[in-house]
Amino acid sequence: MSYVLDAGVWIRGLLGADKDCLEVLRLVLRKKVRVVVNSYCVAEVTRALKRISYRLSLDSRSLERDLWIILNSDFVVQEFDRPVSEGLLRELRRAPEILLISKLLELEPKDVPYLVIAFKTGSKIVSTDERSLISKRREIEEKIGVKILRISEFLEELEAPYPKQ
Numbered sequence: 001m002s003y004v005l006d007a008g009v010w011i012r013g014l015l016g017a018d019k020d021c022l023e024v025l026r027l028v029l030r031k032k033v034r035v036v037v038n039s040y041c042v043a044e045v046t047r048a049l050k051r052i053s054y055r056l057s058l059d060s061r062s063l064e065r066d067l068w069i070i071l072n073s074d075f076v077v078q079e080f081d082r083p084v085s086e087g088l089l090r091e092l093r094r095a096p097e098i099l100l101i102s103k104l105l106e107l108e109p110k111d112v113p114y115l116v117i118a119f120k121t122g123s124k125i126v127s128t129d130e131r132s133l134i135s136k137r138r139e140i141e142e143k144i145g146v147k148i149l150r151i152s153e154f155l156e157e158l159e160a161p162y163p164k165q
Helices: 007-015 019-029 039-056 060-071 086-094 096-105 109-121 134-144 151-159
Strands: 002-005 034-038 076-079 124-127 148-150
Touching (some): 002 109, 007 019, 007 039, 007 060, 019 060, 034 039, 034 109, 039 060, 039 086, 039 109, 076 109, 086 109, 096 134, 109 124, 134 148, 148 151
Parallel strands (some): 002 034, 002 124, 034 076, 124 148
16 A cells, blocks of 8 residues: 655654654655655645745755655555655646546645545555545545545554554
8 A cells, every 4th residue: 555645744743743754754764655646745835844944944854855755665656656845736726637636526736636646546545634635525425535634544544463454
């Protein structure tokens, strides 16, 4: 089983702001969890890290280095179909197909690329986004078959002797 981590998991984990998110990243580094990322996810995380590090007077290069160490680990599958860039975020969020899916599922356009990569790779999504992805998860699973887990559910699933598929 592979997982797609939403930006909140990456950011909170890299900042050490949430012990469960940090544990998820540690599990990836310990080769206990296979994670799939795409260009959009990495662009969203790096942009947020730069913005937050500036606001908190942190070293954004150090945070980005830590991100890339994890991204280049053995249990991360990189599905990069486009260069990682700030422009990619704007481009994808305005793409007609992304806007269509966001309207149909009543989601923010920023969340749709996570659904697309999860659908494409047969992965589950681990999210911190209670307002959007988690609030719509039953409908999303019924309509497109993508399962969305809270961090706590994800950690429980890993502790189970036979993870639920």
